[in-house]
Amino acid sequence: MSVIWHPQDAAEAIRLKETFGAEGRFISGGTWLSVQWENGAPRPGHLIDVSAIPAMRGIAVQSKALTLGAMTPLSVARRDPLIGKSFPLLREAARSIAAPSIRNLGTIGGNIACKTGDLLPALLVCDAELNWHDGHRLITESASDWLNGTRGETKPPDGLLLQVKLALKETPMFEGAAERVIEGYHKIGRREAFTPSVVTAAYRAVLSPEGVVQSIRLAAGGGLMIPQRLTESESLLIGRMMSPKLMERLYEVILREVQPRQDAFVSCEYRKQTTAAVMSAGLWQTYREAASA
Amino acid sequence: MLLNRQSSGERWRARPDGPGKVTGALAYLTDRTAPDMLIGRVLRSPHPHAAILAIHAEKARALPGVHAVLTYRDVPGLNGYGIAVQDQPVLCVDRVRYVGDAVAAVAADTDAIADQALSLIEVEYRLLPIVESPAAALADGAPLLHGDGNILHRTDYKRGDVDVAFASCTHIVEEVYDSPRQMHTYMETEGGLFVPEKDGRLTVHSPTQHGFMDRLQLSRITGMPEERIRILSSPIGGSFGGKDELNVQPYGALLALKTNRPVKIHNSRKESVRAGLKRHPMVIAMKTGIDANGAILAHQVKITADTGPYATLGAEVLNFATEHALGPYRYGSVEVDSVSVYTNNGMSGEFRGFGGNQAIFALEGQMDRLADACGMDPWDFRLRNMRESDAPGPFGQPIAPTNGAKQAWDALEASSLWQERRQNESAATVLRSESSGGMKAPWLKTGIGAAFIMHGSGLGVGIPDPGGGRIKLAPDGKIEVQFGYEECGQGLLASLELMLIEQFGFAPEDLRLVIGDTDVVPNSGSTTASRATTMMWKSLQRLRPGFQKELLAAAAALLGLPEELLRLGRGGIWNSRAIGENRGNRGREADVEYADLAAAAGDMAGIDISGIADTGSGNAACKHGADVDVTEDTEERLLLTYRALAGKTPRPIVAETSFAFPASPFPRTGAHYLYTFAAVAVKAEVNTLTGRVRVLEQYHAVAAGPVVNPQGYLGQIEGGSIMALGYALTEEALMQQGQYATSNLDTYLIPTIADAAGEMAIEPIEELPEGDNYGPRGIGEIGSVGLAPAILAAVHDATGKRLNRLPIDPLQLAERPAFT
Known part of the structure; x- marks a missing residue:
């Protein structure tokens, strides 16, 4: 039986993770983790529920970028009109994942953090950036660099993924122009x-x-x-x-x-x-x- | 005419168990609980093959909250089960032969404690070499899995001399067909509630396809007389053959008896995968030769089935496969050699289609290849070699005369799907790939293929195949109908209800359908082998004259009217004025109690029948003395309710029948007498980039006699077909070193609604030969058989590739794209 923690901000979540080390695990929707457990992976002693962390929620447009909170459910990614218009591949990826009930629970962040999620190829071609909190500060790195950096590692990331940032392309001035x-x-x-x-x-x-x-x-x-x-x-x-x-x-x-x-x-x-x-x-x-x- | 909601008219009805099932209100047997109930769990072998050196259960027994830990020493009766051969240990003694083998059973206060108790049982094993395949099992020096070797069953059939016949063939086709281990994947996993009663009896609430067989088997295991055990076996959340054999019942029963407390066991999906039956993987080698005119001269078949560690009905499945590897075709000479082999893989056993699926996948593959060889159209080739209507069965046995083969052939030939293929063939092939517009992805290729199915129903020669049922007027006025058949989702209750409405004139609310309780129902055999509907129909045919007569005679006596003027109808006995034109329940109704009639009428003959109908509901205020001749009344009227009749009749009115399923008078075990025929056409699309196949359209012609229940009929063919879709495209319970690689539904993939998309047209052929009184033939299995070979034919039509393995391996169909 795992103890479940409900940190209210990212720093607290990271502190809990540092306290429990390998025995602590971030959890958002829990859909991927529960499959791992069902297939024999050990259940951690401590689950750190990140769903209440404000920075991880919501979808925002700021300075020509779309920022998706890591807690954004896959079902939202699938039907959000702005995502659909600006990043149709991401919508298509979200559409193809699992089943409706799982998409309601499963999150963008979880799909990324598990390292094999179906969003990742779409995020890679959209040059997505990931905003992490490492306990002290915010770190931004490209999804591509992060995946390359973690290649071969089986352990989950220590930092906490807060947001995914996607640059919005400028709309061409004229229809059919240029590229x-x-x-x-x-x-x-x-x-x-x-x-x-x-x-x-x-x-x-x-x-x-x-x-x-x-x-x-x-x-x-x-x-x-x-x-x-x-x-x-x-x-x-x-x-x-x-x-x-x-x-x-x-x-x-x-x-x-x-x-x-x-x-x-x-x-x-x-x-x-x-x-x-x-x-x-x-x-x-x-x-x-x-x-x- | 295609069968659908529209063409079914008033016969399209909400099934009696429908609302409960779609709302979730209906409780399955595995939903049941009892006060003071314990949780039962089974410790299963982690090894596919090992000797048991010792079992230490002391720590588990000492754990607080644990009420019993059973090992083989605690089996009071026979430590073995199996419908045909009792070679599967209830609890293993000195050896385990597969990863589902049970070593100990635990009853505890909670699931968590039971789980912990299992982990505290120490079993010392010595690993033994794993027999991974029939080939390994048959090899020289293979470890012997049973005292008498590794062969469960051999059977053969020979007519003529194939070697001589092959010498005169113009074309010979040789192929080996590989079929997978398929899982039933019922929604409700195995389980039940086991209740020791105060009087010492045991009540078992656990799904099974044959309550009386479970009772017999549990009696052997517990040492209790059969009558002391009551089996409640319906409703079932799906079975498809998978719950025909015992599963958790021995453990639930023994734990309940040991603890004298109710015990509940319910398998997790993983445990269900691990311990449960699967469809036999078979390797079928066929060599078939034809003359220059396309007539089959020789057909040689070798079937090797992987039956897993124990028998259950593995021998019977092999017999069935042997018969169905011959099918509806005429041959010069035939030779079939079949063997079912023990291995350390999972249990194989009963599964919808019962060995026919594997055999017909191979046989129909041969027919397509032979047609290729002689340059004939595949459907014409089948007709060229099709049996005649009065021909004997595959083993040369007498069978019920049937023109079903030709009827099914004709129907498919006339279908729009097959006509589309005919047109495609006559047009240039270029036309087809461009038909959907210029920008259609060039890697999508479509094709149309077909397969033919001849499927036996009933258990066959030499196997007790009883049928029968009971109908009575219950004291509360309900028409109570009792059958020993089970509702496993197939719509048995809906079919029974509709037959009672149509054949007797009852209304749904008049009826009480009683099934699935060995204390009440007659032993009318198993709900297997596509037999239940045929048996119920036949039973009702036999019951109707006597039961109807008794009801009417009793009513006539009470009403003082001649029987001839009375008929059965909604709510009770009606005057029969409009009987011919209005067989249904459309007359004016009145809620009339006999008691009211009697009070109102001093003289029975003096009842004013016309007054009854005017009274509305409740009290019938009858006029006296009008002395009306009811024969002159032009309206149908309810004269006497069933309840009133039940209250006044001096003796119970009950009719019972028992008989045997029709069998061939032929000395070959398992040979069938009644057959259903079907033809399947399918349009499939192959994505040559990915090698994946999608079914776009299906057509099924089924020659099975009258449609008893349109919804049930459609459900069986559509559902069976979706099962076959999985068999063809995605389903394989993969084993590696005796362990399931597909341990759950995240890796064992059954079709979703997205896979099962596409039109499905179903055309029943209802006409039976004149004088045929065997009634509707079984359709429970046949829908699950033909789609897989039809898909392979369609894939060939699309790509030119002939495949010989199921499920289809996309790698075999994937191609390097062309960039133009």
């Missing part, structure tokens, strides 16, 4: 809904009117894999014109670069192949559709 954005998010599971991810792939490209890739983000995850930016694959595309030949090469590079983890149900081979396929074909199809529109 085009093509983006997509694909989650492939073992069934159509309410399924653990086998492959999660997200991409976001900014193209010149001629179809030259000006900026590109590719991110992959799925299963036990810590989601990663595919930087080598991104380098292949940057500055190049979209073409079937380029996509053929992209498929190959992704196949080589992505590092999925296999489990009892799905092989690495399938995960690599599917990541490469949905990402390259998705990019190409979206590009063609945008071109013909």
